[in-house]
Amino acid sequence: MSLSLPRRALLGGAAALLAAAALPAPARALGRTPLGGRLSMHLPWPTSSLDPHELNDPAAALFASAIADSLYGTDAAGNPYPTLAAALPSREGDAAVVRLREGMRTARLLRLDGRDILSSVERARARGGAAVLADVPSPARHPKDPLAAVFPRADPARLARALASPLVALLPRGFDPAAPDGTGAFRAELGPRRLTLTRNDVAARGPAFLDAVEVVRSDDLTTSLRAFEAERDDLGWLGAGLHTNRREAIRFDLGVAGWIVLTTGPDAGPFGQPGVAQRLVDALPPERLAHLGLFALPKAHGDPAWGGPPAELLVDESAAHLVEVAEAVAPILSRPGHEVTATPVARAELGRRRARGKATLAIELVRPLGPGPLHALLALATADSRGRALDLARHPPRLAQSAAPRSLTATLRLGVIAEVRIAGGVMPDVALARALNGEGWDLGATFRRPGRR
The missing domain is CATH 3.40.190 (D-Maltodextrin-Binding Protein; domain 2)
Structure with a gap:
């Protein structure tokens, strides 16, 4: 092959x-x-x-x-090229058609076809890839080619760029996160x-x-x-x-893996308004977080005092790095009558509470959707509100190429604490x-x- x-x-x-x-x-x-x-x-x-x-x-x-791989990649100029697809999307009438390369199998030897394109796109849309797929219509099976998927009324170039996001990787039907499989x-x-x-x-x-x-x-x-x-x-x-x-x-630094963020919920009252979370984390003294191996910690300014109701600061109990961040941040935010307590919980429970609006405060990791500040904004917006992320994807603002992620959160109910970088010694x-x-x-x-x- x-x-x-x-x-x-x-x-x-x-x-x-x-x-x-x-x-x-x-x-x-x-x-x-x-x-x-x-x-x-x-x-x-x-x-x-x-x-x-x-x-x-x-x-x-x-x-x-x-x-796992995405169907397309992008070069340094942002131009898409095929990786798992046989070619760039082609035109058939008013539709764009994506065709897989022949003979591909996953690591667990499952054969892939056009149905896996359909399931991967819709699965990604229901999860982290919603914003990059905002303008991508739901695909259908090709009537004559089992390796192809048809995207009605889709622009081929925009479709390829969307399908290049790592959050829209091609996965086999029935994918299981506990036994992950891919190409x-x-x-x-x-x-x-x-x-x-x-x-x-x-x-x-x-x-x-x-x-x-x-x-x-x-x-x-x-x-x-x-x-x-x-x-x-x-x-x-x-x-x-x-x-x-x-x-x-030898020291190494291979760049950003994600951002650690503080999110607020509707139970926070005025402290759950857009921009407040970033104001709080901008006031975190970097010397209080220096032992956590975090990157892009700016000089503190403002007051980190939490003025909402007493709250649990929820964090995924299986992510030791995030737990240590939560345990360092909670006492900085706390004030008498407005206590904040770091509370590790199962990731599924954290997700349920966030979905029900019952997580007043939480610490989470957010992955990039792709390179550049717009993808950073869309990732952070998706972590805050799917509806807000879709609106930004359809009406993207003008952003400077040098815009830092923490400068993008003025309209979001989360704040970027720091970067997690793939760095260390080898x-x-x-x-x-x-x-x-x-x-x-x-x-x-x-x-x-x-x-x-």
């Missing part, structure tokens, strides 16, 4: 060129990226569920691109304490160079640094060691690959140099 713009080959080749001087002479003579090896790490994030279509899924923020470089096996990615030999865009990536869920931020410093892990999350930097460790025999034309990593194109562990 021929590959369309094989990401693994392209990025792996580029990373191999950058690292060629560090490779042993026999490896340099091979002229190709080394195959094999494993990568191990501890992360303060949940490992029992991974859903590429969910906006607030921390595991998806880090690993969705390793197990990516890896197959995922999940559990309460461990997430294992193993090479997917039938990956649509090329299998991973590594044999496996092993992720162990940690209960706090320091566990990863302790394990890395003790030479038990290959990667240290947000640092190169707990007490001292590990010898030979051993020099691991060549981490940056995502093509975007932020984050491409684990499929990551490799280990030979001659070491």
Whole structure:
């Protein structure tokens, strides 16, 4: 099966060129990226569920691109190109037609066809991809081509750009977040304490160079640094060691995985009005959050006092990083008679309370919908209100390319506290690959140099 713009080959080749001087002479003579090896790490994030279509899924923020692909990608200029699709959308009458490449299977060997396009688009629309799909009509099966889907009255170019969002990845019908499946470089096996990615030999865009990536869920931020410093892990999350930097460790920063936000609900009264949450988090003293490995923490200004009713600050109990943020933020917001208490709950319970308007305050992670400030605004708006996000998608404001996410929330009932970046320390025999034309990593194109562990 021929590959369309094989990401693994392209990025792996580029990373191999950058690292060629560090490779042993026999490896340099091979002229190709080394195959094999494993990568191990501890992360303060949940490992029992991974859903590429969910906006607030921390595991998806880090690993969705390793197990699933979108139908299209975009280049540095924002132009779409086919990845899983056979070509850019074509015109048939007043409709746009998207056709899958032939013979594609998921990591669990499910064959894909046009029905999977239909189910993926509607599933994404019901979850995190609603805003990027605002102008995309519901697709129908093609009457003659089982690999194709028909989008009535859709503009082909706009359709391709929408289907390039990571929140609209192609997933098989009946997708299960507890046993996620897709066309990516890896197959995922999940559990309460461990997430294992193993090479997917039938990956649509090329299998991973590594044999496996092993992720162990940690209960706090320091566990990863302790394990890395003790030479038990290959990667240290947000640092190169707990007490001292590990010898030979290399610092890396591959960009934004998401934003940690404070959301308010209707029970907050005047403190639930748009813009108030951002005003509160802008007043958080950065020195009180410095131990949390957060990025883009500005100098504080204003008063962080919570003036709403006594409230629980809800947070996903399985996301240790978010729990530590909530525990640091709650006492800063609290005042006598207006106490704020960090309250870890199950993610499903947090979602139910948010949906019923019963979450006065919450800490969550929001994933980007794509590159640029407009995608950041749409992601944050979706986390606040689906209706608000759809309105912004249909009537997008003019935004400066340099607009920071925290400057986009004046009309939203949430505030951006900080960035979560894919950063830390890694051993020099691991060549981490940056995502093509975007932020984050491409684990499929990551490799280990030979001659070491």
